[in-house]
Amino acid sequence: MVLTNLRALGQVTLAALVLGAGLPMVFALGVRLWSAAGTAGPGGSLRRRPAALVGACACLVAVVAVVIAGVLFVAKAFLAQRLGIHLFGQA
Numbered sequence: 001m002v003l004t005n006l007r008a009l010g011q012v013t014l015a016a017l018v019l020g021a022g023l024p025m026v027f028a029l030g031v032r033l034w035s036a037a038g039t040a041g042p043g044g045s046l047r048r049r050p051a052a053l054v055g056a057c058a059c060l061v062a063v064v065a066v067v068i069a070g071v072l073f074v075a076k077a078f079l080a081q082r083l084g085i086h087l088f089g090q091a
Helices: 002-037 050-074 076-083
Strands: 038-040 046-048
Touching (some): 002 038, 002 050, 050 076
Antiparallel strands (some): 038 046
16 A cells, blocks of 8 residues: 555656656747747858757647647546547546
8 A cells, every 4th residue: 555655656756847847848948949040140140040940849849739738638527528528538
């Protein structure tokens, strides 16, 4: 019983670290890459960095996908009962 509770506590702690600290970190990385995608070069010309732009878009899309999945996970019972949409194994 104690080992089961400790294992569950570990899983909750890991999820809190990943979503609580990891997701804002990915968002901050996306914003940082977005700002580096077009920087001023010598003579005031704009230097484009397509790799930074692709990385920024990937980070921001990942954050939006996790937020949408979280909202759908919280609303899964409502969606199953009212609309007949069964997500995340909701019966």
